[in-house]
Amino acid sequence: MPPASVEEVAAALAAHGYLADEALATSVFLGLALHRPLLLEGEAGVGKTEVAKVLAAWTGGRLLRLQCYEGIDISQAVYEWDYARQLLHLRAAETRGGMVSEDELYDQRFLIRRALLAAIDHGSGPPPVLLIDEVDRADDEFEAFLLEVLSDYAVTVPELGTLRATIPPVVIITSNRTRDVHDALKRRCLYHWVAHPDFEREVAIVALRAPQAGPVLARQVAAAVESLRTMHLYKPPGVAETIDWTAALAALGRAEIDERSLDLTLGTVLKYQEDQSRVRDSGVAELVRAALRRGA
Secondary structure, three states: OOOOOHHHHHHHHHHOOOOOOHHHHHHHHHHHHHOOOEEEEOOOOOOHHHHHHHHHHHHOOOEEEEEOOOOOOHHHHOEEEOHHHHHHHHHHHHHOOOOOOHHHHOOHHHEEEOHHHHHHOOOOOOOOEEEEEOHHHOOHHHHHHHHHHHHHOEEEEOOOEEEEOOOOOEEEEEEOOOOOOOHHHHHHOEEEEOOOOOHHHHHHHHHHHOOOOOHHHHHHHHHHHHHHOOOOOOOOOOHHHHHHHHHHHHHOOOOOOOHHHHHHOHHHOOOOHHHHHHHHHHOHHHHHHHHHHHOO
16 A cells, blocks of 8 residues: 555654655655656666665565666666576476477576566566665666556566566666666656755764764764865765764774875775875865854
């Protein structure tokens, strides 16, 4: 059954470790209530993929993840035949002196269901959560095919016919916006831009995901990351990096940030040498001072 309210969605996500703002909780609620795919765009590390993982944990549906990349095709995304098993079956039949028909070779037991087909032909139980991750990395042809599949929640296997979903899966599509997703796919989906959280919500997320760190360290690291995002870096840190940085400092036994510790652990939050150099040139000491003032 779909949730009764936006508040129920927000509470369920929070109970499974995801602190969503009202706008995101509303988008998730509408996606579930209207059985529409939800397209989440935003910078890497803001928690788009985590939405699908938490929805699977909440609904009890199986998480089916399709990681997109340039050149992805039907055999990786939808289905392929298990040719090795078909060959073994054929040889076993020949050994027994029997005949094997083509229909027997193309039975569903020899069908390998990839993410899209497994989501549509999922059988009984809760509908699965289909995560189509980083769709912007796929090419135009695959995006057009994806639009066709999501329009009817059906896949045609030439040897078996058309397989349709009796209950549509929960579909979450993510994009880091390395290129624009076509309007046709966007029209098929509900859309939400996942922004970096505000300071207080990021502190709450860090406290939830890195409980080994004390509240003082969580606030100071969140403040430091907030400052980093204003420095026009090549790759600004996301919430995932904030959590990693806090966990790294806590693992080093730090209860508060200091210049030396931040300098040594920049690699947990900034993954490009150019960004690290820019921060060091600007002064790690100044970053510490700004974080201490903001995190007080």
